[in-house]
Amino acid sequence: MVGSVYVHIPFCLRKCIYCDFVSVPFDDALSNRYMDALARELSLSTGAKQAGVKTLFVGGGTPTALSAGQLGGLLAALGQALDFHPGAEVTVEANPATLDEGKAGLLFQGGINRISIGAQSFDADELKLLGRAHRPGDISDAVKLCRAAGFENLNLDLIYGLPGQKREGWRESLKSALRLGPTHISAYELTVEEGTGLWNLVKSGAINMPPEDKVLAMFEDAEEVLGGAGFIRYEVSNYALPGFECRHNLNYWRRGEYLGMGAAAHSFSGGRRWRNTGGVAEYIDILEANGLPVAETETLTKGEEKREIVLLGLRTREGVPLSLAGDTGADETGIGLERAARELIGEGLLEIRADRLRATRRGFQILNSVILRLLEGLSL
Numbered sequence: 550m551v552g553s554v555y556v557h558i559p560f561c562l563r564k565c566i567y568c569d570f571v572s573v574p575f576d577d578a579l580s581n582r583y584m585d586a587l588a589r590e591l592s593l594s595t596g597a598k599q600a601g602v603k604t605l606f607v608g609g610g611t612p613t614a615l616s617a618g619q620l621g622g623l624l625a626a627l628g629q630a631l632d633f634h635p636g637a638e639v640t641v642e643a644n645p646a647t648l649d650e651g652k653a654g655l656l657f658q659g660g661i662n663r664i665s666i667g668a669q670s671f672d673a674d675e676l677k678l679l680g681r682a683h684r685p686g687d688i689s690d691a692v693k694l695c696r697a698a699g700f701e702n703l704n705l706d707l708i709y710g711l712p713g714q715k716r717e718g719w720r721e722s723l724k725s726a727l728r729l730g731p732t733h734i735s736a737y738e739l740t741v742e743e744g745t746g747l748w749n750l751v752k753s754g755a756i757n758m759p760p761e762d763k764v765l766a767m768f769e770d771a772e773e774v775l776g777g778a779g780f781i782r783y784e785v786s787n788y789a790l791p792g793f794e795c796r797h798n799l800n801y802w803r804r805g806e807y808l809g810m811g812a813a814a815h816s817f818s819g820g821r822r823w824r825n826t827g828g829v830a831e832y833i834d835i836l837e838a839n840g841l842p843v844a845e846t847e848t849l850t851k852g853e854e855k856r857e858i859v860l861l862g863l864r865t866r867e868g869v870p871l872s873l874a875g876d877t878g879a880d881e882t883g884i885g886l887e888r889a890a891r892e893l894i895g896e897g898l899l900e901i902r903a904d905r906l907r908a909t910r911r912g913f914q915i916l917n918s919v920i921l922r923l924l925e926g927l928s929l
C-alpha cells in the first residue's frame with residue numbers, strides 16, 4: 550500500500566530568481582482548468598479511494614497562490630480520493646505573500662495539520678535579491694495567522710549562501726526564525742540552476758556567488774544556532790525539534806513508495822519510478838481528454854537501487870544499512886562499496902552506529918564528495 554502522496558500546485562505570484570521548480574504565474578482561467586484536471590487525476594489514479602495515507606504534502610509552486618474557493622475545491626477533491634490513516638501528517642506549503650486569515654483557517658479546518666512557510670530570509674535586501682514577493686514583516690504576520698488558525702506544527706524554509714550575504718546576517722535570520730517558535734526549519738544552500746535568472750547573472754559576471762569556505766561556515770552556523778535551540782539536524786538541510794521530523798520527506802529518503810499528482814510530479818511504487826509531464830498546459834489537455842499525464846517510466850535495476858539507497862540515505866542522520874556495504878555475495882558492487890566505505894571511515898568522514906553507516910559532522914560538510922566516492926565504489 551502506497552502511504553505517501555504528493556500534490557503539485559504550479560502557480561506563483563512571480564518567478565523567484567533562483568527557482569527551477571515547475572511553476573508559472575498565477576492565472577485565474579488556467580488555474581481553474583488545472584484544479585479540475587488535478588481532481589480528475591486524483592480520482593483516476595486512486596480508483597475508489599487511496600487507503601491508509603500516512604503523509605500528504607501539497608507543494609509547488611505556491612499552493613496559497615490559489616483563491617480560497619480553489620483551495621476549498623482542492624481539499625474536497627483530496628477528501629474524496631484519499632483515506633487518511635489516523636495521525637497522518639498533512640502538509641501544505643504557504644508563501645507569506647499569499648496567505649491570509651481566511652485561507653489559513655480553511656486549510657486547518659480542512660484537515661491540514663502542518664504548514665511549511667517559505668520565509669527564506671529575514672533581511673529585506675536579501676528577499677529583494679532573491680525576487681521574493683514578500684517582506685520580512687510578512688513572515689511573522691503569516692506565522693501569527695497560522696497560529697490563530699490552530700497550526701502548531703510549523704516549518705520555516707530559509708536559504709543561505711546568497712551573493713553578498715554576511716555570516717552575521719545569516720545568523721540573525723536563523724535567530725529571527727527561532728523567535729517565531731517553529732517546530733522545524735529547513736536551511737538550504739542557494740544553488741545556481743541552469744536556465745534561471747540567477748544563472749544568467751552569475752554567468753555574465755554581474756554577481757558573484759560567495760566562496761566555498763564562507764558557505765561552509767554558514768552551514769556550520771545553522772548547526773550551531775539551531776542545535777543550541779534544541780533542533781536536531783536529521784537531514785543535511787533539515788532541522789527539527791525531537792518528534793517533528795517531516796515524515797513525508799523521511800519517506801523519500803528512506804525510499805518509501807509514494808504517488809505524485811499534478812504537473813511534473815514524480816511517483817515511486819513497485820520498483821518503478823514515473824513522472825508526469827512538466828508542461829502545465831499539456832497536463833491539463835491530457836486530463837481533459839481523460840488520459841493519464843505520465844511522461845516517463847523507468848524500472849530500476851538492482852545496481853540503481855543501491856545507488857539510490859546511498860544517494861538518499863546518506864543525506865540523513867540515520868544513514869544507510871551497513872549490510873549494503875557488506876553485501877559482497879555474487880554482486881561485485883558490494884566489494885567496491887565496502888572498500889570505499891572503509892576509506893571514508895578511516896578519514897573520519899563516515900562512521901558506524903547501530904549497524905548503520907552514516908556521515909560524521911565533517912562528512913556532512915562535504916557530503917556531495919563523500920556520496921560521490923561511495924558511488925564510485927559501487928561502480929567498480
Ligand code: SF4
Pocket residue numbers: 560561562563564565568569570572609610611644667
Ligand atoms: S515561490 Fe517557490 S516555487 Fe514559486 S517561483 Fe519562488 S521559489 Fe519557485
